[in-house]
Amino acid sequence: MTFQHPFATYPSLQDRSIFITGGGSGIGASLVRHFSAQGSRVTFVDIAEQPSKVLVEEIAGKGHTAPLFLPCDLRDTDALRQAIHVAAKTHGPVTALLNNAGNDDRHRTEDVTPAYWDDRMSVNLKHQFFAAQAVRPMMRDAGGGSIINFSSITWMVGDADCPAYVTAKAAVWGMTRALAREFGPERIRVNALVPGWVMTERQMKLWLDAAGERQIRDRQCLEDKVQPDDIARMALFLAADDSRMCTSQQFVVDGGWI
Template sequence: MSYANYPSLKGRTVAITGGGSGIGAAMVGAFARQGARVHFIDVSEEDALQVQGSLATEGMNSCFHRCDLRDLDAVGTVFAGIIEDTGPIEVLVNNAGNDDRHQVDAVTPSYWEDRIAVNLRHQFFCAQLAAASMRTIGRGAILNMGSASWHVAVPNLSVYMTAKAGIEGLTRGLARDLGGHGIRVNCIVPGAVRTPRQTQLWQTPESEAKLLESQCFPERIEPEHVARMALFLASDDAARCSGREYFVDAGYFGA
């Protein structure tokens, strides 16, 4: 697929969490092809090294950092290393998350805490670290990854949807608090994106047909479609976009 060219992204330092697979991997590739200096964080070393190696064969540079985002001390170390290596972070994409299904009666306090840490907590603390870096140059863009799931009440995802709903509130709060420092904060809200994980775990021919019927535009959403929105919102073309949610869901209204 071809992308629009955003000259303002060339040479910018971009940090992407969860960049080793799915939507995150598509974002790593998209920003790298814009000439950005891409650093990406993931817990899965095997997947991430494949992404890095694939881009290298295209002549594109990217830098993988292995880190469990639940470990906030390790997160701080990774961000400090990125800044030391390439200078202030100019774009942060808070993409990492996990949509494991769960029954309400099976949720324990420890499971709740772990899922909130995986899906919500790190977004705030990564934004905190990135914003401190961005303030030194008076500009920056933070993109938080939401989900259409809580807008349509997907079953067996109560804790995940709680986190994703919170991300939209987090986006509004950060946009207000950081705007005076030249930092824009937005939320991308994907619909049902056809990633390898979704295809392997959740999709069947029957559910695929039902999904397309629930969308205004009856075509599957690919990771690249979400990456295109990220490129725009991170670029200077979106200079007056902040504090909002941008849906990439083909008009998804659930079933």
């Protein structure tokens, strides 16, 4: 379906300092594009440097303020903290954090080693906590902020082909609830954004075959496929002042899969 009307513009996002993890491709790249189009001052980190640099050039070429890209392996907590420090020094205190980065590589229980388990927790969960920890003081001093932790419907449906990933994404919800309660008195909102099967380039290349097409038709209430832009538009709302009384919640964008 093609919509003929423009989507929402959020005045409160103009000039807001935004920090996005995993912004070089997929959902993350859509987040970077959408926040840049809102006039936000965007910093994003990613381990993949080349596509990230191309994204910066693309956005600048459209006349938007170029986002700041900082190469970062999020498994390195000190490097993540340093990136957040640079973002705040460059664009002002971070008042919206989007913990988007993750990896849903398939695996079977019998093949999981302790090292692989720890890596999956680091890639999909650990950095979200420490990014929230790092931005909390600056959000508090700024009078509030919004933290958006990215989960997945995989833990709700109990997908059987990536148990470590499913575990991490379930833990994101518990973490979100705990942080929302702790940070709330400081006017820091913490929510979970829960995508369904989103048609990123990676997803379509690896898993969207005839069986996948049938699964979408069978499971979703809506016929349209979920696109990265659909996730980004929900993130805009959750980062903006329009959602000022929304916290400790899950916002599912899955076309009615669950």
